[in-house]
Amino acid sequence: MSQTQVLARKWRPRNFSELTGQEHVIKALTNALEQNRLHHAYLLTGTRGVGKTTIARILAKSLNCETGVTATPCGVCPACQQIDTGSFIDLIELDAASNTQVDNMRELLENALYAPTSGHYKIYIIDEVHMLSKSAFNAMLKTLEEPPAHVKFVLATTDPQKIPITVLSRCLQFNLKQIPQTQIADHLKKILAQEKIPNDVLSLQLIARAAQGSMRDALSLLDQAIAFGEGTIEEAGVRDMLGIIDQxxxxxxxxxxxxxxxxxxxxxxxxxxxxxxxxxxxxxxxxxxxxxxxxxxxxxxxxxxxxxxxxxxxxxxxxxxxxxxxxxxxxxxxxxxxxxxxxxxxxxxxxxxxxxxxxxxxxxxxxxxxxQIPATDNRPSGKTAHKPQVKSEHTLQHPIHSINVDSSDLVWPQLTQQLKLTGMAKMLAQHSEAKALSAENIELCVPDMHKHLLDKKYQDKIQAALNTYFGKPVVLNFSIGSITGLTPVALQQREEQVKQEKAIEAIEKDPIVQELIEQFDAKLIIPSIKPTQK
Structure with missing residues (x-):
């Protein structure tokens, strides 16, 4: 009984036209091959599963195809077929993660001096090249400075920042992008059509999103989904497999x-x-x-x-x-x-x-x-919609008229509820503490952890709301510093904590609960206790 080949290997692109995404890289390499403007070292960077090694192998076929250097290798000559199967003697693939030492690199570079056995070029594909030791990079640098005409290097890495600049400067670098979800989903659909496996659009979208730009990960997930769904891919099964919540x-x-x-x-x-x-x-x-x-x-x-x-x-x-x-x-x-x-x-x-x-x-x-949602305000206690409750003589009728507000009555948490602020401006107000508060001058302090809220447009919204509330321009200043904890949001959290503590206390003192604990050795699950909303 023959073993089923995993999709990532079975559907690995064999030429540039089969690649999904990376059009900018394909175009550049195609032009270089067609015009015979070849570089001695290429560096392919990008996250996992976006096509670095695949492009390296296609480039190896393009350079060694028996039809000559071409952007469209034939795929049927011995060189192309041997490269596809990994048996081409002039293609040397090295995983730098497990061959970091300088001795390995020196041995590899010494062999590079010899002419290719059967192909036009000797191709060295070094994966995760950033893992090489400093001395190994130095050994490689000598060859990159004076490369033999018959040698081409294709370096691949997920972390180009760790590659010495002296090596980077001698490579033609291509940055591979994460593949868009739509392209991944479309590619999966084509594969499933060839495999004759039933599927639905949403399932493929979920898999494409979970792959996070990696086609290899997408194909691995597709294999799992086929096994999970016993030969059929459905949304419910894919959600269960991926642990995705119902939208x-x-x-x-x-x-x-x-x-x-x-x-x-x-x-x-x-x-x-x-x-x-x-x-x-x-x-x-x-x-x-x-x-x-x-x-x-x-x-x-x-x-x-x-x-x-x-x-x-x-x-x-x-x-x-x-x-x-x-x-x-x-x-x-x-x-x-x-x-x-x-x-x-x-x-x-x-x-x-x-x-x-x-x-x-x-x-x-x-x-x-x-x-079709009712407009009633069902907000829990402590979160009801606040309307300004100002005495009639303080009600603003004309913006140009000022209002006499007793400064002794001003409390910042209550005042913030009267200002009708929304969004980030409301968040800034809620996380501020008043250091000075009067109808003429307001000084607010924001803790360092919330200083990102101090955007000028949010300050301007609070300024405008205060001017409207008091009916005259108010001097408003913000500062960053330590606070005593009397911000509106802190007070609200304190109030909620008190309610929670009272709810726990009420449950613990409940006679029925106490009887259950005594007779059945029951235990209270404290996080499950929530105060009633009135």
């Missing part, structure tokens, strides 16, 4: 966020936890979705009509302001990077959602027809 959860989360429905957000998080979904993957996919929503807002034509969930993407794009989506994107990224620091993944994920909820604008305009 509907992500849309439901954003729609619950738009409704300011904290209970719904937590309920969805509970469902995801019950299904053992990865919260790290969820935040990664949420950031991807927010990116697609931004594209729908800024460059609608970038989202093709065939994109899955096309309607829901554009509905959310209309429902949220662009700067809010930008803010949520940053929160998702920070939430994912902080996940390992959280008490547990559930806490880190839900805290990220609560942070998004905290910075939701109070005046969000919802496209009710497209999303």
């Amino acid at each position: 509907s959860y992500l849309f439901d989360l954003l729609e619950a966020l738009m409704q300011r429905n904290g209970l719904k957000l937590l309920s969805l998080a509970d469902e995801m936890e019950a299904q053992c979904l990865s919260f790290d993957a969820a935040l990664q996919d949420l950031a991807t979705l927010l990116h697609r929503i931004t594209l729908a807002q800024a460059v609608p034509q970038a989202i093709s009509e065939g994109t899955p969930e096309h309607a829901r993407i554009f509905a959310l794009a209309k429902a949220f302001a662009p700067d809010d989506i930008q803010l949520f994107y940053q929160i998702a990224l920070h939430g994912r990077s902080d996940l390992s620091l959280a008490p547990d993944e559930y806490a880190g994920f839900t805290m990220t959602l609560m942070r998004m909820l905290t910075f939701m604008p109070d005046d969000l305009t919802v496209n009710h027809q497209s999303l």
Whole structure:
């Protein structure tokens, strides 16, 4: 019984026309071969699986094909066939990761002095060349300075920064790009058509995305998907194999966020936890979705009509302001990077959602027809929409008239709720602490960890909101320094912590819970206790 060949080997490109992506490299090499303008050393750089070794072998065939130096090797002559099978005597492949020593390099270079046995050129392909020792590079440098006419070097690396500049300067360098997802998906579709394996478009898109620009990884994942689906590739099976969360959860989360429905957000998080979904993957996919929503807002034509969930993407794009989506994107990224620091993944994920909820604008305009979401504010206690509660004599009727506001009544956390700030400007205000606060002069201090928020346009938005609130220009200054912890967001977190502690205490003192603990040796799962929202 013959063994099935893995797809990555079976479908390895045999000539330049079969390569997917890297058109800039193919064009340059093709022109050089056709015009016989050959260099003695080529350096191919790029991440794993983008075609470095494949291009090196095709170049070896182009130089040694019995039809002569050509950009279109015949593929049938002994030289081409032997290069394809790895048995061509004048093609020497070296893995520098396992041959780092200078003795190996000297032996290789000594053999380079001899003429090729059967081909036009001796080709040396050195993979992961950056792994060579300093003395090995020095030995190679001598040959690169005065190369024999019959020798060509093709160096490949994922880390060109580690290659000495003296070596780099003697090579013709090509930087291979990560292959776009659409090209990977299209290539996989062609292969599956040849293999006569049923599949669907979304499954191939998921595999292409998981491959992260590597065609070799994509083909390996495709092999796994075929085995996982017992000869059929379906979306559900691919999601299970890759551990990808159901995209509907992500849309439901954003729609619950738009409704300011904290209970719904937590309920969805509970469902995801019950299904053992990865919260790290969820935040990664949420950031991807927010990116697609931004594209729908800024460059609608970038989202093709065939994109899955096309309607829901554009509905959310209309429902949220662009700067809010930008803010949520940053929160998702920070939430994912902080996940390992959280008490547990559930806490880190839900805290990220609560942070998004905290910075939701109070005046969000919802496209009710497209999303059919009620406009009622279901935000949990402590997060209700705030409206300015100013005495009637302080109500601003004309912008040019100033208002008399008792400075002794001003408290920065409460004042921030009156300013109707949104997005990053609201985040800056929430992370600032007032060092001086009056109707004429306000000095805000931002801790060093949040200094990235001090963008002038966000400061200007806060300035404009203060001028409007007080009815006159207010002197506003920001500084970076230590704070006492009385920022609006710190106070809110303190309030939530107190609520959490009271909820835990109430459960621990509950007679029924105490009886269960005593009689059945039950244990409380503290992270599962959440305060009720009133």
